[in-house]
Amino acid sequence: MDVLAIVLSLVAIGMAYIALQRMGGLKDLRQQLDLMSSKTEEAAKGAREVTADALRRLENVVRGPEGQPSDKGQKPPTPPETGSHP
Numbered sequence: 001m002d003v004l005a006i007v008l009s010l011v012a013i014g015m016a017y018i019a020l021q022r023m024g025g026l027k028d029l030r031q032q033l034d035l036m037s038s039k040t041e042e043a044a045k046g047a048r049e050v051t052a053d054a055l056r057r058l059e060n061v062v063r064g065p066e067g068q069p070s071d072k073g074q075k076p077p078t079p080p081e082t083g084s085h086p
Contacts, residue, residue, distance in 0.1 A: 020026075
């Protein structure tokens with residue numbers, strides 16, 4: 001039974017190799033991999049730009065259009081008393 005399993009697996013490997021050669025072989029796979037890599041890099045670059053723009057807009061909302069806190073010139077509020085002294 002073990003011999004039959006080995007023979008069948010070798011036949012399957014042979015059929016897969018023949019199918020790979022008919023579809024273009026390893027050269028075509030490398031070309032497809034390069035194409036997909038370049039597309040992925042372009043998508044990542046676009047996503048980085050969109051994220052940077054969104055963060056810039058969020059910063060303008062939080063800090064104001066000049067990049068400074070809106071309460072410029074005022075002292076920061078004192079922390080509330082907790083009742084314990086150091």
